[in-house]
Amino acid sequence: MPRWTRAALFAVTFVAGGVAQAQIAGVRSINTYGVPGLIETPSAQMQPDAELTTSLTLLSNDIGRGQLAFQILPRVEGVFRYASVPDFLPRGNGEFTRTYDRSFDVRVQLLEEAGWRPAVTVGLQDFGGTGIYGAEYLVATKSFGDLTVSGGIGWGRLGGRGSFGNPLGVLDDRFDDRPGFDFGQGGDFSLDRLFRGDAALFAGVQYDVTDRLTFKVEYSPDEYRVEQARGRDIIDPETPLNFGVDYAIRPGIRLGLQAIQGTAVGLTFQFAANPRRAPLGSGLEETPRPVTLRPDFRENPEVWSRGWVANPAGPAAVRTALDAALAEADLELVATRLDATQAEIRFRNRRYTTESQAIGRAARAATAALPPSVETLILVPLNAVGTAGSAVILQRSDVERFENAPDGAAQILAASRRVDAVALPNEGLVTEPEAYPRFRWALGPYTATTTFDPDNPFRIDVGAQLSGRYQPAPGIVLDGAVRQKIAGNRDEYDRRSNSVLPRVRTNTYLFAKEDGPFIPYLTANYIFRPAPDFHGRLSAGLLETQFGGVSAEVLWKRDGSPLAIGAEVNRVRQREFDMAFGFRDLDATTAFVTGYYDHGNGFLSQLAVGRYLAGDEGATYALAREFANGWRIGAYATKTNVSSEEFGEGSFDKGISLRIPLAWMTGQQTQTGAGFTIQPLLRDGGARLNLRNRLYPLVRDQSAPDLSDDWGRFWR
Template sequence: MARIKSWAGVSAVALVAGLVAGAGPRATKADPQITDSLTLFGTPGILSMPSAEALEDGQISATLTSMGGQTRASFSFQLAPRITGSFRYSRIEDYYMDGEPLSDRSFDLKFQVLQEQPGKWWPAVAVGFQDFLGSGIYSGEYIVATKTVSPRLRFSAGLGWGGLARYGVIGSAGEREPYIPGDEGGTVNASSWFQGDVAAFGGLAFQASDRLTLKAEYSTAGYVDEAGDDLIDRKSPWNFGLDYKIRENAHLQAAYIGGSEVAVQLSFSTNPRKPAVGPGNETAPLPVAGRPARRSDPGAWDTAWASDPATKPGLRRVLGNAMAKEGLILEAMAYSGRSIELRYRNTRYIAEPQAMGRISRILTRALPASVETFSLVPVQNGVPGARVTLRRSDLEAFEHAGSAPVLAAAQITDTAAAPDPAGLEYLPGQYPRFTWSLSPYVALTAFDPESPLRGDVGLRLSGRYDLAPGWVLEGAITKKVFGNGGEDENPSTSVLPHVRSDAALYAAEGDPAIERLTLAYYGRPGPNLYSRLTVGMLESMFGGVSGELLWKPVDSRLALGGELNWVKQRDYDQLFSFREYEVVTGHVSAYYDFGNGYHGTLDVGRYLAGDWGATVALDREFDNGWRIGAYATVTDVSAEDFGEGSFDKGIRVTVPYSFFTGQPSKKTAGTTLRSLARDGGAKLSVNGRLYDTVRDTHRPELEDRWGRFWR
């Protein structure tokens, strides 16, 4: 049977996830189908076998497992209430490839098609795909049901195929493509799903105490080598184990597998919807200041103050100082006796509505009673975003009624669709403006078969010089302190241009390194349009020219963009010299906001190695700045030329600092877990791409995060 090698299968999964993300109620640990107990593969289940349970919505779990010469590190994420995704890296000491232990990367997906309801007879039911994008040694599918008998006891039973039907076979359906040692893997082998031998499995989990859970299962799972022999010495189909909760987010699990092997697992979890330090400890905002009744104090409603020349400097000073205490920088202002427009930079709050709520309350205290209309325009890279217009009377009326009535009354419009308000002036001293920072950095390369984890730790000195509105000169220099990122100094053997696979050479010779040094111009060519032009050292491996145009209406969930780059490869020392390789690369892109924090992206175009193809991605973003997503890129590079993994794919995670500190901050740290860094499907990494900047101030994103307006 031929393997199906198509990004269409991956995009279908992403689309399904987006469509069902909002379906069904938000589940919590009190619901019977929710668990925090994981299998030895790092997925919700018993020991070796899955269950129909899911993690709590949004939960992230990481595990490290050791069993019978197999070491597994896994990462699982509850993408939606009924969809669980997992990435796993395994090293099998007793399975040798080219004289080295087998290193395997695999992805899992589980869909909970039926939820268990308290007091009802039907169980939770799930369908799962194990190692459906890996090299295939763990590949298997299953259908499983789980029933809660009591608050402490749950039973599971199901049918397994492939790697979940190595023992106790009860029948067979069709033919299944066998695992081929040395296969590049990484392809969607849909023709073999639910084919071949099938076996029945089952098990139970008993919560003996608040911390201890006992498990037993009849396991049909097994993992064979190229000779067809099981990798563990199975003496019994029965597995027994216990799961001890060390603390709320940490578990230690031990198990006796197959009557011969002992397994140990340590797991950690967190949930982006539940900050590590609670709701946060930022300073409480000022309350809304009410106005006197017009009849009792008509002088307070007089508009003569607006025509007094002495008003402007005093108002600028009062508003600027009050906003600065909130991490908000007043850039420009225009006012009349009845209205005011502020253009500002938000340096503190990830959720733009939180910044707007704080500014609005400042305005109610600083402005005369005659001012009824507040227009707030956030500025990014010197370019104004959408204009959010609020009525002061709505703020006074709805301060204690929640944020929804304020959003319903707000007007959100495109600043480029109308002339600037009369009298709009930038505050003195806003441009030019220089800022800098010194911070640590961590650069990791994971899952290379020859060195599963390499990386460097060092310092990054960053600087930014805002020359004028829209003009930004910025750069960063890195200095490694310690690490092994440049341990492998041999050039890549890739048959493609080495646009990414020589990363170890860059890590070895780039110390110190100019990470980037660019001059960028951001503009508004017209209504609904945004532009960027960047020149210089665009990233650590390439320099050149990058141009981008984005169409994004303020009220639309859809955005369309195009990017064109001419770049030349930088030398390994990452200073000012270049190598001979140059390429024209670029993409046309479609972005869609599905709501509830889900964002989809489709890029089609030419990549750094000169290959043509497409990237599909789905990300889930939380109000507090967490962002987790998956992507897959397939181009006209063959699986053989691409190398192990067949095509580029991975999981990307962005974590906000505020989640752990409790202090509001826009700083984040991010990483991408990919099977391997290959040359096929490689995109240019340039700062300041428009969509993620622009959408923060548009209606769909504001609506998703408006709950923080009064915070």
């Protein structure tokens, strides 16, 4: 494909994801809160499964809202919102100052639209934040060709204008009254306010004039009471009618213009992305080497001779050929064990996103280099530190047979076996002379970001990093880096910590003020396999930017089991703010038992129970949705025995994580990706060490279910 075509494809479809039509099928126009809907009110429609909708709404009264919405399941959507509201926080002298507010929504579609039945959705808006935008609703939506009609009942912010007594009051008197708005620490899930107090109706219609242009009109019950309470004068509604127009500039990019309450004008940008819509399909990497077929035994029996093993130069020549064939596939041969009928090949994959693709390419390389008498291929992919997980055992005749079979990936998987590589004999294993010791270094750029702090949604430092990694033997890694910041604004954060807990994270801003060279990490690690199904790790040194010490971990992970269990203990001391070799007088011992469970269909749960850096005890639960192409979107929450008051703003630690693989964007195979965590507030409660070599992410690709789930790329 010509480069200009790739460039055009990339540019046009990065957000849209490789579609040619004016709009992407199923992607809905959003309201000013980032969910499918009209202007201020929601609809019952859902975005396509796994849709990641980024939106930004700017109002003429200086209110701004940025939203990240993820379609977690076909009928469940979650939203993170960061809002900037001017003149909101009372200063105490009758004046107000701007507030930056973080909040979460969740929406569940109860009924899908079908025949004459409308779609019905229940939603909780701002249920996990301060509650500025707190509302609950039940909404129904029905499409009639290009006309879509929505109507519903709302509580909270959507229970204002034209409100009436809560119909849920017939169930329980507690539904009659809604507790007052309490800014407080925020962050608690305000369960005592859900569906409480007066309710009101809302309705609206949208008309798709063309496949790009949409008109909207709605009746909104939002009276902006919060924005007018306590003497605030942020908005003065004049009419319940809102009007909007929405235009799809490109597939996946929409621009909306709204007239709100007769007193404000809004502008909404909507950007759609979906892990399932890769801009460049399944990738642009080059065609693999084809399987090299062996001559027919009956016609060339002498070629099948096993005599090469007895020849003093035979095995060495085979290893040289194997090394070259693997190198051609961008794989590194580390060790081999050869005999007349089988070959064990240990190799390192530093290029392919999935281990299955690396194994497939290694198998084809093996057919090119091994004598015909070798029938059994034992392929052992090694991880970044050189330890093995599962060995994949293939019959060479199956590799030959299924290469171009219509269902070849499933057939080669069914014909393969897996065993723990620990069970393989070490006798006869020959390590390549250049495999160890091994030294890698790089000089390159680095970035460090802080997202959604109370004063600024995004801070970034950029600079140069010199990193090195020395491996004298498998599993032994000495690594470190030196960084020099060139430019950035992370040092502008200047909120002095008010934490009543040991300041294990709230001094982060003091670390960010370092202008000179600093050491982000400098560690010695030993990663090993103590027994079948077990992995171990010992680390010591400057473990992360803020802490140094010692760390030990053990992980049980059996091939094929969705469950893995790990335990870790760390004894650390806080580093000096200059991030050189000095330490401060703040020690901590942390310890966790962590369970990992692969639910299937890409969902992974992680529950860690233990003691955190500030000495608090509790648990962290994380749920992630992962895709075979490397996308990962997750959320976590930590609750410890620290009270909301002791924790401070946010009440407890929670956040969202996102990882986008670079291969998805560029079409070229690379294991590198862009990842970040949105942690609305960095507090001391529920804080953990940021260790670089935790075992589960290091080894999980080396055994099923991860290894077999991604098997579709074996013949890629």
